[in-house]
Amino acid sequence: MLPYPLLTISLTLMWLLLNGFTLGHLILGALVAVFASWAMASLRPDKPKLRKWHLLPKLFFIVLFDIIRSNIAVAWLILRGRSKNGRPGFLTIPLEIEDRTALAVLAVVLTSTPGSAWLEYDSYDRTILMHVLDVADEAAWIDTIKNRYEKLLMEIFA
Amino acid sequence: MSAVIIYTAVAIAQLMLVVAMALASIRMFRGPRAQDRIIGLDTLYINAMLLLVTFGIGTGRVIYFEAALVIGMLGFVATVALAKFLMRGEVIE
Amino acid sequence: MIQPAADIPLIAAIAVAFFLVVGSALALIGAIGFVRLPTFYERLHAPTLGTSWGIGGVMVASMIYFSVASSRLVIHEILIGIFVTLTTPITFMLLARAALHRDRAAGSHNVPAKRASEAEERPSA
Known part of the structure; x- marks a missing residue:
């Protein structure tokens, strides 16, 4: 129906x-x-499997908060110039999620957050190529993406 | 009092958005490459859309909202077509 | 019926003014960064200021103003907000991939090289 x-x-x-x-x-x-x-x-598109849709509002508020935070950070960087050890750079990050919808959501989240942009996904070795505006701490970026977004997305689209 | 606050804020916002549009068009003219010009166009139409919404607040008419919605939709399609053209050299394959 | 701006309460007027100015200031900062930053991939980040909370601020201001002025809930601006937050990442991703493709084709050394697994063209690309 x-x-x-x-x-x-x-x-x-x-x-x-x-x-x-x-x-x-x-x-x-x-x-x-x-x-x-x-x-x-x-x-006949792929039907997305939403297992735990009650976690979607949690993801929404986390993303909203992160966008506010990085808006402030990027606005500061543009107006004041970058900090000493900050530089722009490319990052390659291995991912575990495979679901297409989850990947699409992650791509939209990362690109709409100022300061990080998704460039491409390699489905063969499951890594993404990102560009970040301020790569002062590479491990912190990887940690944010893996623990903050990927875990939640894996729970939602398991 | 409220009218003064709102009209001042609308005037400041419109000034900032017009400057933003001017900066976007500077980047559009200066380039240096095609992708810079396309992002300049993207920024330009988004700021034009915001400018229309502030016109709506300034005049109290809802009609500007619809114009802003149309600009947003057409601008998206235009940017996607241009990006596709950059990627492949043709839009329809 | 929409009342003239003089009749809306002071607190609502201050909220409208605040969100309006913050939103357009973010759009302006985004445009400044867009002109000032040196390379394409850095410039890609600047306009997202305007398309995330720049749009958000102006839309929230418009929602508050029209809801108070016509004394009913007017939230159709949220459609523009949702539409733009969903579509801008798509255009930026497409443009970034096009730029990568062009830089690699031009043999630039400033971008990461294509990995071996990507050597042949994929049908989904």
């Missing part, structure tokens, strides 16, 4: 946000969302 419940709910919510909440728009938006999710099902 409904192949992608999360997609259907978000499309209905988007319709209501754009048009204002009335009963008519609720019905119309729900109809559009149901048809759109059937259209999506006929494209």
Whole structure:
């Protein structure tokens, strides 16, 4: 009946946000969302497996907090110049997650955080190439990514 | 009092966003390479979008929101097409 | 009905002004960094200031203003916020990969070389 419940709910919510909440728009938006999710099902994308979706808000708030922190750090770096041992650099980081959706989420998180950008993923030896603006402590970056994001993502998309 | 605060903030924000747009276009003209120009264009349209939202706050009209949404969507598609072109030398393969 | 700006409470006006100025200041700092930083890969980081909390600040200001001024919940700005935070990483990743590809093709020594496993073209690329 409904192949992608999360997609259907978000499309209905988007319709209501754009048009204002009335009963008519609720019905119309729900109809559009149901048809759109059937259209999506006929494209047959990989179905993401969300095991522990109740951890998603936790990930969201961790990312929100980290983005605020690195916004301040990068703004400081641009205005004041970089610290003595800080320099930009490329990092190669081995990853354990293989799920495509989890990788996509990690890529979006890392790139939308100022100061770190995802360049490419090598599916053969499962490493990512990143560029970071201030690589004062290489081990700290690897530790952040592996313990802060990757563990949580592995739990969510296990 | 509230009107003074809001209109001052809107004026300051608009000034900063216009300067940001000017800086983005400087990078767009100076290059040095194609990828720098494309990111300049990306920054330019995002700042233009923010400028439209501040116009919306200044005039109290909701219509600017829709214009901002359209700019955001079209700008995304344009940047993706340009990046694809850089990668492959053609957009549709 | 939207009231003129003079009628909204002082505390809401201060909140709107704060988020507006912080958001556009971040966008401006991002643009300054974008002009000042020396290499392409460093410049890639600067505009994300504007696209993360730059957008966030201005959108929060707009949400507060329209919600207070029309005395109902107006949160459609969140759509722009979600849309931009989801799409900017995609464009930046594509551009970064295109830049890597071009730098490697030009034989630049400032970028990490392609590893052996990547030598042949993958179909998903």
